[in-house]
Amino acid sequence: MSQVNKNSTYDRTVGLCLLVFCALLYWNTFSFKTRLFVELNTTFWPRTILAILAIIGLILVIRGKLTDEVREPISWKSLLTAGVGLFYVVLIPVLGFIPLTIVFLTLSFSVIKQDFSRQALVKGMIIAVLATVVIYTLFGQVMNVQLPGGFWE
């Protein structure tokens, strides 16, 4: 029952978020540089879209629930996966592609499998090293991509 109640209001929450989001971005459009003597300047299109989005947001707030479909639960573990991915993006210029990728893959294997035994970590590390070497060779050597070397480069 609580699931149904929660679902009956989430479109309204989306609507409210949209209204706040539109207001903030609309305010930001006043900082755009514009050209003189043009029919439609730089702000025209973003403001039009924001106005449409705000109207839709308002309708969502008023109607509250659009369909009887049950929303699938948002898994915090999945969001954590993305968070770890973002952490990888932030750290890679510092630690470099090869060491960070090996660590990232080894830990990810264990987290998804939910097995932190020594055997699983060793097996994971072997696969991580192999995968990193293959990806590095493919991009760094075959495609000549300058992959981040980290602070020790």
Add this chain to the structure above:
Amino acid sequence: MDILDSILGGLKLISDPSTAAIMVFGTLCGIVVGIIPGLSATMAIALLIPFTFTMDPVVAMALLVVVYVGGISGGALTAILIRMPGTPSSVATVLDGYPMTQNGQAGKAIGNAVVASFVGTVVSGCFLMAFAPTLARFAVQFFYSEYVAVCLFALAAVVSVSGKSLLRGLVTMTLGMLAATFGMSEVDGLPRFTFGISEFNAGFSLIPALIGFFAISQIMKESMADNRDRLKPGSMVIGPMLPSFSDIYSNIGNYIRSSLIGTLIGVLPAMGGAPAALISYAQAKNASKTPERFGKGAVEGIIASETANNATIGGALIIALTLGIPGDPATAILIGGLMIHGLQPGPQLFTQTPEVVYAIYLAVFFGSIVMMIAMLTLSRYLCRLVDLPKEYFLPILFIVAATGVYSMNNRMFDVGVMVGFGVLGYLFERMRYPLAPFVLGMLLGPIIEDNFRRLVEVDGHAWGLFTRPISLAFLIAAVLFLAFSIWKHQQDQQKSRDSEDAQLENNVAEAEKNL
């Protein structure tokens, strides 16, 4: 003679041994990704795009097209064997494919599905070759107002078919259009929504955003999915796979009807393979002399579904190549792939680089032949891919995607964009907000802005939208599309309310009787 030269030119490029080898590899990659539940043809194309940066545009596009063909076809295998469609396109194949497996006819089901996939792809490929150049010649007459109107029509169409709620489709479409306004404005070269951060000047690049939307969000979803209850194909008896002559002969009408349905639905923006397969399945059931067999293991059902979902490929490519409007998310990424190689989809593609267009045509046929041979000979082994340990391949896919995106411009910002859009795509999907309108909004928004502002700049007003016949026709079609979908939506709601009322009355009557 020009056409013949272009075909021969395309054939020459495609028949180069290294190109042919790349295409065989691409088709197999597509099949493998199609087979693994949770991974889709769209994801396969998105992940392979970075590998095409250093390739010749012809080879690159041929590779991406064969991956598309392989990806759509591969999904049938798991749909038949373990009741789990490898891609959404094969959702209708489950209905009769799995009962056939239970009856010990898995081989017959797979064989017919493979031949149907081949027929669907080839027939729609013929339509593509016949109609794309004509549509391109027609599109040469397009001016600013026509481009605005066509894009508005495409957006109206995509919103109309976006799930159960029109408003949710509108939300994601408008957000897609908004995301495209970040960074430098193409018309006057001035920055927008940069928040003083220099990385924002270039805006959100299309490919990192699409890879995030379709690959990262899927990785996030799959990484925590519980697949312990999934059926295992390992010990199943598959049996002979070549379909009998009588199966093919008695379904000629089914093949033709399903190919037409698939191609037509493929032309409509963002419809894709799944609705085509379901509509075609329903039509086949209506036309059948034995409709009661449907859902219990009817070969006609598998043929209808697989022919139609593969036929969407040619249909989607027709409008993608001639107008730059994607028929589904996979063709949106193909358009992104064209742009990376400096090629702009549209009529000029046919006049300036016809060899690319013909290479794409031929890749459709080549991919379908390789797919048929590979699936008829290797299905027994390919189905074991379902057992691949996802705890290993998902993180590796993330690294491949991140490295691929980084290799585009050597910018970590792009990788951040990819992860950010991945989270957004994941949240949208969980909350039942459709993804396809977002992609179309992001792709078509800049085209609308660019052409609308130039139209007003040149004419001093926007009346051209309503005074030029082609433009007016598209605008009327857009309005009709929206009006029809609103009417249909209300009808559906009324029907569900009526059935709820009837249910309630029945319950009350039953309760009274019991008393």
